[in-house]
Amino acid sequence: MIPMGTGAVMFAVLRRDLQAALRRGSEWSNPLLFFLMVCSLFPLGIGPERQQLAVLAPGIIWVVALLASMMATDGLFRGDYDDATLEQLLLSPLPLYPLVLAKTFGHWLVSGLPLSLLSPLLATILQLPSEGLVVLMVSLLLGTAVLSFIGAIGAALTVGLRKGGLLLSLIVLPLYIPVLIFGSAAVKSAIDGMAYLPPLAVLAALLMTALALAPLAIGGALRISVDQ
């Protein structure tokens, strides 16, 4: 038996979550499919006119990404709560901060990251001008990470409730709004040839704040949820 450093423990938590998620595909593939389907339905519903779609595209992609992210959030701690491995996590002699951080990062790797990587494809379907592609991807990479942290707080608060789904949406949706505003603003600015760095910088700042504070809130919320 050798004591492990915090980094090694975080890696072990991350690895196990990724293994578990990959072996049960529905957890990460459902939100992704939702994202793909809804985005590809818009051109059919609105009509294929290039100009019209191009105006709507940043907003559509961001709204659907936000909803897909919210879908994925509910399962973040649900499985661990049901099989009581969450108790083991909470009873760890290590601080909860790095453990929760690893879990949230793992969740982003299977939800936000694939969604961001797929976004250029959907942007093309939605006729998004090519100037916006890179900014869209960067804004989604930053933004979905913030959404994961915010969603994790909500998921931790509601994990003890049998039907926490609606409550979870009510808790996280207002907090998601700033991310949506700055995310889609960055893409629109890039398309219009304006400065897109300021909204991206705000997203990065939001991410840094979430990184520093959200794990504390998530840890506290988990302790409250288990203490029923």
Added chain:
Amino acid sequence: MRWPLAARVSLSSPDLKLHNLYSERDERVLFAGLSLSVSAGDVVQLAGPNGSGKTTLLKILAGLSSRYEGDIHWRGENLITQREDFRQHSLYLGHGSGIKAQLTALENLRWSCAVRGQHVADTDLHRALTTVGLGDFIQQPCYSLSAGQQRRVNLARLFCCPARLWLLDEPFTAIDQRGVAEIEQWICDFADNGGMVLLTTHHPLSLPRPLRRIELGRT
């Protein structure tokens, strides 16, 4: 079997001391004025009818529940200030499965050790799983195991996570006759080596060493 005891301390004072513990649930008193001292080598069985607060007491001790009044002392100091030390030296097996169904027994065990901050070599994990009778099922995903076998995966943690105090909530659930005898033997060996065990069970225990019974739900 050599037990991985984390540390040995003097046997003179009780390691775990509950003083005047009170807990209620939905305005129903579960226990009041509960006092208990547990020292090295003690095996304490918490008994009582369903809903009498056995699980609640174990959760309070483990640190999962804060719904109590009264004092708990760990090694002479208030438990609230000793949480980290307590977590390092205690092992709680709740009545949930404690394992991820889509992972193998080995992966589950490795994770359980890792979140306790311990890297345990694969050979030791193999040995632990062999001890609980899962030597042939190490690489199988846990969903393909029976309920009793899944329970054994969780029990294997007893053999690779060093602790001085076991908090076992219904450890015999879904375990066969022979398994029950085995677990009793493990508890015995552990206590012989200076470990402490608090367990809840409705099963009549037959241990070759003195056992203390605490009756709950008789207030």
